[in-house]
Amino acid sequence: MTARLIDGKALAAQLRAALAPRIVALRERGVQPGLAVLLVGDDPASAVYVRNKIKACEDTGIRSVFEHLPAGSSQDALLRKVRALNQDARVHGILVQMPLPKPLDGQAVVEAIAFDKDVDGLHATNAGLTLMGQPHFRSCTPYGVMKMLESIGVDPAGKHAVVIGRSNMVGKPMAMLLLSANATVTLCHSGTKDLASITRQADILVAAAGRRGLVTADMVKPGAVVIDVGTNKTPEGKLAGDVDFEAVKSVAGWISPVPGGVGPMTIAMLLVNTVEAAERAARSQGR
Ligand code: NAD
Numbered sequence: 001m002t003a004r005l006i007d008g009k010a011l012a013a014q015l016r017a018a019l020a021p022r023i024v025a026l027r028e029r030g031v032q033p034g035l036a037v038l039l040v041g042d043d044p045a046s047a048v049y050v051r052n053k054i055k056a057c058e059d060t061g062i063r064s065v066f067e068h069l070p071a072g073s074s075q076d077a078l079l080r081k082v083r084a085l086n087q088d089a090r091v092h093g094i095l096v097q098m099p100l101p102k103p104l105d106g107q108a109v110v111e112a113i114a115f116d117k118d119v120d121g122l123h124a125t126n127a128g129l130t131l132m133g134q135p136h137f138r139s140c141t142p143y144g145v146m147k148m149l150e151s152i153g154v155d156p157a158g159k160h161a162v163v164i165g166r167s168n169m170v171g172k173p174m175a176m177l178l179l180s181a182n183a184t185v186t187l188c189h190s191g192t193k194d195l196a197s198i199t200r201q202a203d204i205l206v207a208a209a210g211r212r213g214l215v216t217a218d219m220v221k222p223g224a225v226v227i228d229v230g231t232n233k234t235p236e237g238k239l240a241g242d243v244d245f246e247a248v249k250s251v252a253g254w255i256s257p258v259p260g261g262v263g264p265m266t267i268a269m270l271l272v273n274t275v276e277a278a279e280r281a282a283r284s285q286g287r
């Protein structure tokens with residue numbers, strides 16, 4: 001069997017195009033969606049991620065506000081910046097690029113973001129609402145994975161979904177969204193014994209461990225949907241996922257590539273959440 005490809009790049013482009021009429025409708029009500037992106041320090045990978053997000057905003061008609069703080073910034077300075085953005089009516093979404101340089105406390109910064117501007121879905125209130133099956137903002141990467149499943153007509157209901165990775169940003173909210181969609185979910189992590197025996201039961205396998213080549217062909221059930229969230233660097237400096245793509249594609253039914261899979265979807269969902277935030281703000285102002 002050769003798996004069919006889940007083209008995240010093409011799907012992301014469709015989702016972004018679908019935002020255009022919503023942005024026009026907001027403009028007619030005197031509102032331009034605005035996303036503030038905060039970067040602290042000079043980590044080159046973070047700088048690239050931030051540039052990509054800002055470009056995506058510009059291409060889509062979302063106003064971006066870029067705030068760059070020096071590496072040695074204090075926690076207080078960062079919290080002040082977040083609070084000022086909370087008060088700025090032109091900003092509907094706030095994103096703090098993670099990880100923050102040590103010793104800054106990333107979660108404390110996220111908690112300072114007004115939960116209705118937390119378009120990354122990382123605030124404890126948003127995480128809790130997702131847990132309760134009543135999401136306000138879904139965390140962008142798992143949200144993108146759910147859209148990928150929808151796009152290929154795979155309904156998680158009744159399926160066994162296995163998620164590898166239990167981070168607050170990806171693994172846990174991924175498990176919760178799949179659970180809300182009525183999948184039977186197994187959440188695996190670095191302490192899981194005999195990972196392969198669990199992944200082999202998966203109808204839907206989401207790999208989000210950040211370990212290149214972790215998922216090999218013998219770990220995949222024939223015909224399974226395999227979604228690769230991992231982004232790792234090869235020794236040649238190329239991007240690679242957690243899944244051994246070449247080997248797994250001959251076993252899986254569907255597979256997402258890296259690059260061109262989950263990555264573009266994460267950015268698309270950030271834009272979707274930002275437009276949603278602007279629409280809610282406009283409604284609450286009676287516009
Ligand atoms: P993380 O380091 O916070 O969490 C990794 C998780 O994987 C942990 O819960 C750990 O227990 C688990 N894990 C590690 N090794 C394992 C193993 N051998 N077996 C089973 N579980 C194992 O990372 P994260 O922020 O959740 O990100 C995960 C990966 O996804 C990273 O490669 C990251 O770069 C990538 N990522 C990609 C996107 C995207 O848009 N494509 C977005 C977010 C994260």
